[in-house]
Amino acid sequence: MHFSKGRFSSTLIVLATMLVLFSMPILAGMAIANVASDDVSQSANLSAETIQGLRGHLNDYIKKDAQLRNWKLLETTITVSSQESSGAEVTAIFDIERKFRLNFAKAEEAPAVKGRLAFMKEKSGRLSAKQLRAANKEVEIWQHDIADYIANNQDCFERIKVVGILDSNGKLTPGTIKFYSEGPLGGDYVAISHDKIPTPQAVEKAAYDTISATVKEAEKDKKVSSTATYYRLMARDYANTYTSNTSLACQSGNSTKQDKNYYNLAAYATWYQCNDCANYVSQACNYAGIPRTGGSWTPYLSCWINCDYLTTYMVLNDNWLFATNNNINECVAGYPFELYTPLSGGSRDYYHVMMMVSNDGTTRFYSAHTSDRKQKVWNGATYVQYFKIPSNVY
Structure with a gap:
C-alpha cells in the first residue's frame, strides 16, 4: 500500500x-518431504484428528497442484498458522513452503517458450528491424528464465485456508472441503481450484499472442x-x-x-x-x-x-x-x-x-x-x- x-x-x-x-x-532434494507441524495447540478449538484431516486434504491438493504446474517437487513443508470453528464449520490456515524444479528437459519444451518460438518461425522474416529486436529480446528473456527454473531449485510460499464441515459424529464431511489462498494485502483470501491453472496448450497460445502484441507495439515504444x-x-x-x-x-x-x-x-x-x-x-x-x-x-x-x-x-x-x-x-x-x-x-x-x-x-x-x-x-x-x-x- x-x-x-x-x-x-x-x-x-x-x-x-x-x-x-x-x-x-x-x-x-529429490524425495518429497512433507514436514508436519506438531504444534496444533496454539488455538485449541479443533481436535488433532480434525487438523490432520484438513492437512491431509491440503496435502492431496498441493501434490496435484504441482503436477498441473509441471513442477518436480523436492520438498514440502506444511505448518499450521491458525485454526478456528464456527458451529459445524472448521477452518485451518496453513503455511506451505515448497522447493521444486520446473520439470522440462530444456527451456524450448516449456509452453511459454514454445509459443514464442512458433511465432518467430512463422513471422520473423516479415518483421522490421525494430520489431525483430523486440521479439528477439522477449524470446531471450523467457528462454533465460525458464532455463534457470529448470536447472536450479526454486522456492515458493503460499498461505492457504482450508474449510470443511463436520458431520454429527465430528468427522469431516466428504465434498465440503474448500481452499482459499491469501491475497496480497494480508487477511484477504480468494477461492482457488485446480481448474484455474492454465493448460499447457493455453499457455502456449498466450505466449504466441503475447509476442505478436509485442511486435505490433514495438514501433510505438x-x-x-x-x-x-x-x-x-x-x-x-x-x-x-x-x-x-x-x-x-x-x-x-x-x-x-x-x-x-x-x-x-x-x-x-x-x-x-x-x-x-x-x-x-x-x-x-x-x-x-x-x-x-x-x-x-x-x-x-x-x-x-x-x-x-x-x-x-x-x-x-x-x-x-x-x-x-x-x-x-x-x-x-x-x-x-x-x-x-x-x-x-x-x-x-x-x-x-x-x-x-x-x-x-x-x-x-x-x-x-x-x-x-x-x-x-x-x-x-x-x-x-x-x-x-x-x-x-x-
Whole structure:
C-alpha cells in the first residue's frame, strides 16, 4: 500500500508530480518431504484428528497442484498458522513452503517458450528491424528464465485456508472441503481450484499472442536513455533479499503483515508502518539501474513512496511503459506490478505495488512489503497493471 493518498484523477496526479519538486512528500532434494507441524495447540478449538484431516486434504491438493504446474517437487513443508470453528464449520490456515524444479528437459519444451518460438518461425522474416529486436529480446528473456527454473531449485510460499464441515459424529464431511489462498494485502483470501491453472496448450497460445502484441507495439515504444540500463534480475534479487513471509501484524488489530527486521535499514533507515510497498519497490528499481533524479524520485519524496505518484513519474519520464493489454501473465521477473481501483473517465487509483520475481508462463511469484511476502504464489486479482521497460533491459 502506498502512504497517505487520496482519490486523484489522472490530471491531478500529473500536476502533483510536477509540483513535487517544490514540496515535501505527501506522507502519507529429490524425495518429497512433507514436514508436519506438531504444534496444533496454539488455538485449541479443533481436535488433532480434525487438523490432520484438513492437512491431509491440503496435502492431496498441493501434490496435484504441482503436477498441473509441471513442477518436480523436492520438498514440502506444511505448518499450521491458525485454526478456528464456527458451529459445524472448521477452518485451518496453513503455511506451505515448497522447493521444486520446473520439470522440462530444456527451456524450448516449456509452453511459454514454445509459443514464442512458433511465432518467430512463422513471422520473423516479415518483421522490421525494430520489431525483430523486440521479439528477439522477449524470446531471450523467457528462454533465460525458464532455463534457470529448470536447472536450479526454486522456492515458493503460499498461505492457504482450508474449510470443511463436520458431520454429527465430528468427522469431516466428504465434498465440503474448500481452499482459499491469501491475497496480497494480508487477511484477504480468494477461492482457488485446480481448474484455474492454465493448460499447457493455453499457455502456449498466450505466449504466441503475447509476442505478436509485442511486435505490433514495438514501433510505438519509447526509447529509454542509454544511461538507464535496467538489470531486472537485480531488482528481483533485491526484492527477495529484503522481505519475509512474516505472520507479524504491522500494528495491533491490523491484518497487514510486516517485519522491518528484514528491511534494508542500513541503506534506508526510514520505513513506513503498514504502508511500505512503494518505498520497497523504488529501492529495488533504483538498485537495478533506474537512476534517482535528485529531485522528485528520491527517498523519501512522494514519487518514491506513493503508488500513484510513482506510477505517474515513471511513465512521464519514459523509464517505464504501460503494458497496453493489462495481461499480468506476461510480467517477467524484475518488473513491478500494481493493484488499482478504476475511476470515472478511465483513470485509475493505484493502491498497492509489488515486484514480480518469477514467471514460467503458468505460475507467477511476487515479493512485496506490507503485506510482507517473499516468493509468494500469485493467484490473481481483478484490477492489476504491470510495467515493462521498453529498452535497455538485461
